[in-house]
Amino acid sequence: MTSGNLVRGKARTVGAALVAMALVATVQVANAQPYPSRSLTILVGYSAGGQADALARIIGKQLGENLKVSVIIENKTGANGMIAAQAAARAEPDGYTILMVTDAMLTIDPHLATSNQFDLSKAMEPVVNLTSSPLLLAVANNVPANSVAELVALGKQKAQSLSFGSPGSSTPHRLAGEMLQKAGGFTMTHIPYKGTSVAVNDLLGGQIPMLFGAFTAVEPLAAAGKIKVLGVTSEKRDALLPNVPAISETFPGFKITSYIGLMLPKNTPKPVIDALNKEVNQVLASETMRGWLDKQGMIAVGGAPDAFKRQIEVDYQARGELVRALGITAE
Incomplete structure (x- = not known):
């Protein structure tokens, strides 16, 4: 075989390999399952019948109807919601295990935490701030x-x-x-x-x-x-x-509100986070959801994952300063 034929032969071999790789990639994309393609689980760190549980159930119901999948609400109580948080953090980062979080878990508890607790904000990815409400x-x-x-x-x-x-x-x-x-x-x-x-x-x-x-x-x-x-x-x-x-x-500047949101395990792919965020925002915008929230004295928040992340960061710092200034300790 001449050197020219040898080069052409190698080129054909490389080209065939590239075509084969492209075909494999095409098959993988074609066979990829859309998210979500099976049931979702929302972990709630508080007992059934409470405000967080009630919100999880109506959000789950509307989400399941829109996505045509079942949404399971699982209550894992204890340690101010941290039992559920730790279970969620250990779950596969595939978008199928969702954690319902409160501002207390994210912005107050860490400043009172004992050494055996973990940093929730580092273990989970913000998805969306669902609601806020005064006390x-x-x-x-x-x-x-x-x-x-x-x-x-x-x-x-x-x-x-x-x-x-x-x-x-x-x-x-x-x-x-x-x-x-x-x-x-x-x-x-x-x-x-x-x-x-x-x-x-x-x-x-x-x-x-x-x-x-x-x-x-x-x-x-x-x-x-x-x-x-x-x-x-x-x-x-x-x-x-x-x-x-x-x-x-009576006391100008006095203000504190409570909020509830959703998070996913760290390293969950961004397209999955964005997909869930989009679907939950649609639920929050529905007349059914707005009517229910009004009766609960709650305000729909919604927005992008980054907006929720900024909210957490701002409140974490502000409430930490408040905890230290007031000398608040765990009891």
């Missing part, structure tokens, strides 16, 4: 105060006689109570509970005088005359409760 300051009917100012005056008159309940040490509910006593210049005892419902039952029974709670846990009882709502933690009055003053009307 309501509620007091028992036997508390002789009908406004934030009167409550503060009561706290000053009877040093350390007031206490407040919350659904846990590393929650925005607890942070709101600490902020109120700091702003008002009085002292309260914090009583952590394992969930809002237990704290609300003690409020109704007179075991605790006050708490900060979610709209759905507090407002129906106030409407029935069983407790009193003195303030809301949003910057301005809530549209659903126009007669309830914002605490910022």
